Amino acid sequence: MPRTEIDLDVPDLSGRRAVVTGASDGVGIGIATRLAAAGAHVVLPVRNRQKGEAAISKIRSTSPSASLEMQSMDLASLDSVAAFGVPMNEDGSPIHILVNNAGVMTPPDRQETVDGFELQFGTNHLGHVALVGHLLPLLKAGKARVTSQVSIDANEGSINWQDLNWERSYRGQRAYSQSKIALGLFGLEMDRQSKTHGWGISSNLSHPGVAPTNLLAARPEIG
Numbered sequence: 001m002p003r004t005e006i007d008l009d010v011p012d013l014s015g016r017r018a019v020v021t022g023a024s025d026g027v028g029i030g031i032a033t034r035l036a037a038a039g040a041h042v043v044l045p046v047r048n049r050q051k052g053e054a055a056i057s058k059i060r061s062t063s064p065s066a067s068l069e070m071q072s073m074d075l076a077s078l079d080s081v082a083a084f085g086v087p088m089n090e091d092g093s094p095i096h097i098l099v100n101n102a103g104v105m106t107p108p109d110r111q112e113t114v115d116g117f118e119l120q121f122g123t124n125h126l127g128h129v130a131l132v133g134h135l136l137p138l139l140k141a142g143k144a145r146v147t148s149q150v151s152i153d154a155n156e157g158s159i160n161w162q163d164l165n166w167e168r169s170y171r172g173q174r175a176y177s178q179s180k181i182a183l184g185l186f187g188l189e190m191d192r193q194s195k196t197h198g199w200g201i202s203s204n205l206s207h208p209g210v211a212p213t214n215l216l217a218a219r220p221e222i223g
Helices: 027-038 049-062 077-091 120-141 173-198
Strands: 017-020 043-046 065-071 099-102 144-151 203-207
Touching: 017 027, 027 043, 027 049, 027 065, 027 203, 043 049, 049 065, 065 077, 077 120, 099 120, 099 173, 120 144, 120 173, 173 203
Parallel strands: 017 043, 017 099, 043 065, 099 144, 144 203
Antiparallel strands: none
């Protein structure tokens, strides 16, 4: 059966600022492209600046007038996340949309972030928690909509409370599931805190099902 192309009806976002993590590839570049086409000023925080520049060229190939900004940030480094937050807050422009999309999926061997956390938990969850913390004043100012990208794998597995950092019992798929469950719990709690304290932020969760991105291409065992 031929695949049906879907184009979401996105309202005019002129004058709005959006931050999309993982926007240099996969689902992230699709989100950034659509937001830019709707008129948003899109900030791409990237770990690999060469990929970021390629992504900007690709977005501008379909939206020549796109308003785009690339900044350096590595979610696997809390210092890097903090460094990204400094100029954003100095600029002071409100953030209206934040998409916590970037992620690492199922490395076969346990790896760590520079801060000593299991790579998936540290990147997918803790890096985004830190990002929200550093950007919170700007998110409040923009009454932002924050979307955290979880995964269909969050329907399975659990939080491994006995070995949260997977130092004794590493299994890539379970650690990935945990990272996405944790991010989902954070997103739900952020929405509750916003309503309780009147932040004006709406926090919601999303997952793309199974998408043929480089996360899958890096896993030859699933064909």
